[in-house]
Amino acid sequence: MFKDIFRKTKYVTINSNQKQNRSSEVPRQEEAAIVSKKELPDGLWVKCPKCGEVLFNKNLDENGRVCTTCEHHFRISAQGRLALLVDENSFEEWDSELNTMDSLEFPGYEEKLLEAQQKSGVLEGVVTGRARIEGIPFVVAINEAGFMMGSMGSVVGEKIARAIERAIELRLPVVIFSTSGGARMQEGILSLYQMAKTSAALGKLAENHLLYISVLTDPTFGGVTASYASLGDIIISEPNALIGFTGPRIIKQTMRQELPTGAQTAEFNQEHGLIDLIVARTQMRPELARLLRYHQEGAEYGSTI
Amino acid sequence: MFKDIFRKTKYVTINSNQKQNRSSEVPRQEEAAIVSKKELPDGLWVKCPKCGEVLFNKNLDENGRVCTTCEHHFRISAQGRLALLVDENSFEEWDSELNTMDSLEFPGYEEKLLEAQQKSGVLEGVVTGRARIEGIPFVVAINEAGFMMGSMGSVVGEKIARAIERAIELRLPVVIFSTSGGARMQEGILSLYQMAKTSAALGKLAENHLLYISVLTDPTFGGVTASYASLGDIIISEPNALIGFTGPRIIKQTMRQELPTGAQTAEFNQEHGLIDLIVARTQMRPELARLLRYHQEGAEYGSTI
Amino acid sequence: MAQLFEFEKPIAELEHRISELQKFSADKGIDLSQEVDTLEKKVLLLKKEIYGNLEPWQKVQIARHSERPNFYDYAPLLFEDFIELKGDRLFADDHSIAGGIALFHGVPVTVVAQVKGKDTKENIKRNFGMPHPEGYRKAIRLMDQAEKFGRPILTFIDTPGAACDLGAEERGQGEAIARCLLAMSGYHVPVISTVIGEGGSGGALALGVCNVLLMLENSFYSVIAPESCASILWKDTTKAKEAAAALKFTAKDLLRLGVADELVREPQGGAHNNLHQTADELSEVISKYLVRLRSESPEVLRETRYQKLRKIGMFRESAEINLTKKLD
């Protein structure tokens, strides 16, 4: 039905090895660019934006890109998170070929997409699939901050909805890691309705009595906060992550309201009843394992009762 | 199973004409005693506690005991409310013979009960039954402020629970008018659990998709606010009624906190999202009729759709 | 008289000339009826030309018109009866969302609507139509009752967006909107949503998960305000006009994109020029769809709503990147 809006263009296949091979090394993120290239040799060292400590990049990778001095959580790619999180070789990617189109012929969108794809080495702002943690199977989706700030367009919404629907078929729990600036304006109303699409899919998951854990990471805002990120049976956040509906800059501009120190942090959100657990990245794997285990259907637990 | 706790005593039948005959005249309430008997001839006149106007008692009755000058709502007996509310001769009382026993042998309780019964002419703090408004059948329960401030003991809880259960059998909506100081301490834990009993019955009603309208009247506090009074699909209040969980005197005593002017009024509660509608007593009948009509099962409405 | 937009001035000038001619003709007793007639025809043509070809930005201006009818204007014309019910039962009653039970063509329905004010005082009361979490939670509460009692749900969208202040953040604005989306997607009763003015991003969408989406001719429904979009794209809020065109948010766009189901005609120049006519038109269209939906089973209503959402979005199933444009 949308054929009349399709644009006639030619395509070539991108080399997708980069995104499909899992590496045990944690890929680095743009955030490292905070370090002035003049001060430090390229890529070997990185300066912690919180405590100022200069860290050996390799050590930072080995610590899940959490500062060894102050525990600042650097942003991390979806692939990097997978490497930290799931059992080795357990990840099976889904819908990796789903690709975006410039449905509204929005000024500059094609260029932005190409740039994002080439820079990040991934096609879109979310990776989905199934995996295991400590042997327990689950469905996972991870926003890719490196791709247009994890913003949600048609592809992100569709991949998440499909992953949830497949979880229902497979009777598996779902864990989604959010990092997003919100809905992607370049796809207009189609982006906006991805909020409804993903939320509706989660409604079906809930109806099927399947667990959904939402993990919020820095930053999670806008349309993602106002849809799947806030609908977890259990909501976890990484420490100090910024989470909210409206970004602090916009609140300041439109309301002429200065946010108090610490507003919109994970800790602020927890105090206001919006987050169950704050879990450090290094503890995420065992914590998720516990929660998944206690929700396993037909699990035996060596029960004495 | 409770037989061992029963006390051996002798009973006589009380003349129950007084409570079962419906009178078109609205019975008066203790509140009228506010008027000094020295100033005004006995019972003919009453002074409005809000505006100070001296009112002819008969006129006050004719206006549903709402001050004709300032619209202050005087407290009113359950019988008085029935007279104002339901279609003539439509009320069928239920469980009128349910009577209280001093199950804990609580100091002074028997005397208090006897006094309340003789003063109010009713056996207990709630009247239940079925009736019609503008021809629409419904189940009604009305707290009797004149009976130990409408406090909820075993009988009040049981009568309300039975009325709700019968509404489920008859597939009728339920309207409860609350006026209560809360759970009745003289029946200890048995009183407390009437909150759970009535709430659980309302849970069954809801499960059966039957409407429950809770009407709050002055005053509604404590265990009644924390059970059936707060569980209406629609919650209505009379204007300016005081409604809350903890009484203002106790808040003041325990928290050393002075409540702001207007706190715990119906209007305050509505502002805080706790009340749907504030309806003057004189408008209660047509308003309830509208709501009951729009919830009638299988009603025709002369629908054009 | 209603506030005039720039693009309406040629019409107003012509109309002014006509009334001058008429006055002159009356004063001097000279017959100018032919001239007047010509001019009046010209006005009609001009109106058709201008109002028939409104640009997106012009529609934005009409949709935001200070005299644009709001929900409270339509309610007495659309419904035989409307009982407003208040509060979220948790924190507050939000005046930027109104809701309750109404009688529509004789059928009890649940109504939820965003409401902007018409003057400064009312706008402060209604937070300029920007709901707080308590507004969305009130909406859920009322719609849950519609589900409980099997009543169809009608929502009316008219908001620049959800409230964006500290209080909204503290009380979980994101959570409240997300819960609205989730709740609406699960109902077994007909849900018809109408954008009557501004449909501003997530705050609007919260009432827009429906079986049928209607849009008034001059309403718009956008992922972002055109000014904010211009500010992000071109660092220039004055380019809102260009952003408005880029965002494809008019009723026609949404029909074409498979999001809206029908455009509800407005009187020439916009709803504010004839409230009754607009209400009649709207009533007729809603009624048409409600008849259809009421003949469906609860399960079908729910599943078709889900499938409607599932289909929104465009993508291709191939990991190819576009070659027509290339980064250096």
Add this chain to the structure above:
Amino acid sequence: MAQLFEFEKPIAELEHRISELQKFSADKGIDLSQEVDTLEKKVLLLKKEIYGNLEPWQKVQIARHSERPNFYDYAPLLFEDFIELKGDRLFADDHSIAGGIALFHGVPVTVVAQVKGKDTKENIKRNFGMPHPEGYRKAIRLMDQAEKFGRPILTFIDTPGAACDLGAEERGQGEAIARCLLAMSGYHVPVISTVIGEGGSGGALALGVCNVLLMLENSFYSVIAPESCASILWKDTTKAKEAAAALKFTAKDLLRLGVADELVREPQGGAHNNLHQTADELSEVISKYLVRLRSESPEVLRETRYQKLRKIGMFRESAEINLTKKLD
């Protein structure tokens, strides 16, 4: 050493004399073992006498003991694992109610508990164990998930009552408690509630709609605090002792009244004298009932809980008034 109550002083005096005798005997090398023996036997008898016949008011004092174990003391002993989950998703996380998922004898359960502080600082944080509406709403959220995932629910009651300040009133304290009662009455999973300390009126009851109600031996569960009762009855808060007796709120009373199902034994002198022993006892009793309840069908669990509530209360079915006492 734990704070001593007035009624414990005779025991303490005897114990003091024994230790003096022992010291004297050691210092002077005189054999007093027989005297010590006699005294020790006397202590045992005295303890049995005193602790075996505690008056209601003395139980109140033990239940409110500053070192009385709270939920966080029991949690690591009762559960192999406990994951605390926070927040009502609406307004705040209330520290006077803790909840989460625990592993109890290998079975995942949902746990919700009222928590008093142990010192002033903690008591301020936990509002002296008096929950606000957000605490009850957190409880409902967590228990709803137990229902969703078919987990048994264990609640632990320990509160002087619900918070009674302006904020509680503004956010609907009554509504929050009522919703708790309604929610708990509808679950299809086993619900076991234990009063571990103070069970203060509606604020306690909110977590007490259950299939099985357990009470620690020295806990109490009352419609009103004895002090408030005394103040109303006799305008004299110092008569709390008399009120405590009148209210019939001890574990034994509640067993007799058909409200509680079992009394869980405490070590002599109260739970604070031996946390581990109390936890073991409690674990065993809860486990016993959980085994039974887990063998029931969801519908039976729900219906028997309803019938249990339905039976609470005493009345007679005759419109006769009592003749033995008469008003003048």
